Amino acid sequence: MTYQTLNVDLAERSYPIFIGPDLLNKSELFTPYISGKKVLIVTNQTVAPLYLERLKSSLSSFELDEIILPDGEQYKTLDTVNLIFTHLLEKKHSRKTTLIALGGGVIGDMTGFAAASFQRGVDFIQIPTTVLSQVDSSVGGKTGVNHKLGKNMIGAFKQPKAVFADTNTLKTLPNRELSAGIAEVVKYGLITDYLFFEWLEKNILELYSLDERAVQYAIKQSCLVKADIVNQDEMESGVRALLNLGHTFGHAIETSLGYGKYLHGEAVAIGTVMASYLSVLEGNISFEDHLRIINLFEKVNLPVDSPVEMQVDDFVEKMSIDKKVVDGKLRLILFSKMSQAIISDTFDHEKLMKTLATKNFRNLD
Incomplete structure (x- = not known):
């Protein structure tokens, strides 16, 4: 090609x-x-x-x-x-x-x-x-x-x-690095592009095997979504924050456990699952759609469970100095519906605490 x-x-x-x-x-x-x-x-x-x-x-x-x-x-x-x-x-x-x-x-x-x-x-x-x-x-x-x-x-x-x-x-990428990168590709299907998310559900193994057509399509679609958002908000004063889906939770994991224990994409995958789980608790997406996200990450061997080493206080401490904190108020990227991300500071605090305390997100217990 x-x-x-x-x-x-x-x-x-x-x-x-x-x-x-x-x-x-x-x-x-x-x-x-x-x-x-x-x-x-x-x-x-x-x-x-x-x-x-x-x-x-x-x-x-x-x-x-x-x-x-x-x-x-x-x-x-x-x-x-x-x-x-x-x-x-x-x-x-x-x-x-x-x-x-x-x-x-x-x-x-x-x-x-x-x-x-x-x-x-x-x-x-x-x-x-x-x-x-x-x-x-x-x-x-x-x-x-x-x-x-x-x-x-x-x-x-x-x-x-x-x-x-x-x-x-x-x-020449190790498989772990390849998987970590695919986490960011999935992110683009979840922010605004449901058709791309559906394409990933059907083609993620081709992408993982580096089929050239799948690779070029995934890179181009991801860049198109990002370019459109950057065009709207170059300096991240508004809509560009949507690109941080999964990152507030993920950055807390990276910072708490030391840079390198989890690759960035691995931490983002866990963080995206956490954002999805909180969106389920908020009543914005179905638990079935939440499981679709987990299943997609698992197909390429990405972690989807919260680190056992981290307690709720660890998350709270690191998330409190996230760049998306405005005037002392935490903003998170959640879902209003499947593949439609939103910037929210009105989520229920107790539901956030439940999310931070959860380790396995395959159940709603």
């Missing part, structure tokens, strides 16, 4: 998303989005041996520099971003430098944050190499790092010049 394109329409900050196999070898696609002669490729120890030389070959007409960072969510910190700044300064990069993020969501978030900050802003390009980053974190311009007290609490909005989702890079 050839590649597909779609556009994130943000006036002068608009940019294309290219989706398809073998994009890393298509040097003609990259050239229009690199502003100067110097390029810094930011990647990690896992991705570099697989794809760095191929990308450098495609960019051989530019002055190339590279930095290889440690791999893992636990390294998504200000200390690691400072390594990028130090490298840029030592190598005498300027405001005309273009940064390229070659890797998953952690690399993309840190590279984007560095690009937003270095000399008050330089261009950057996203080359996401995981399902999660191809369908979610590479699109929309949210960049940043974690703090020990909260996930993604330090960052900036910085839109890339272009996104290149080379589907061939997914073939």
Whole structure:
């Protein structure tokens, strides 16, 4: 299959998303989005041996520099971003430098944050190499790092010049990473697109086996949903918060148990099930639809039970410093009906406590 394109329409900050196999070898696609002669490729120890030389070959007409960072969510910190700044300064990069993020969501978030900050802003390009980053974190311009007290609490909005989702890079993903990325794909079927959710129910095993047509369709549909929401609300002052379905619960899990114990997508899967369960208790969706969500996650080996190590107080503490807390009031992304997410601060507190105390969400006891 050839590649597909779609556009994130943000006036002068608009940019294309290219989706398809073998994009890393298509040097003609990259050239229009690199502003100067110097390029810094930011990647990690896992991705570099697989794809760095191929990308450098495609960019051989530019002055190339590279930095290889440690791999893992636990390294998504200000200390690691400072390594990028130090490298840029030592190598005498300027405001005309273009940064390229070659890797998953952690690399993309840190590279984007560095690009937003270095000399008050330089261009950057996203080359996401995981399902999660191809369908979610590479699109929309949210960049940043974690703090020990909260996930993604330090960052900036910085839109890339272009996104290149080379589907061939997914073939080297471990199964666990692949499953974690599919959790974010399911999210898009649950926010606004019931037909996409139904498609996933029928085709998720094809997606999991990396059938090229299924992969391209899932990435494109996910990006279309996200692009539409970002177009409406670039700075997350309203409807963009819907993209955080499952994330308030999920971020609490990641922060409480230490970044890396659960992959981000695994925590989001659990968090989505928790949001679904609370929506059942609120009377907004049926228990049968809730079980459909659980079954879809389980088909790709995602966790759906709340961690036994976490108590209600652990959730409450971490959720209280979530970015969606406004004037001390927690807002959650729930369902008004199946595949229609809403931002709610009127949920019943006792039902939330019951959700936080529940470990197995297959029963309504």
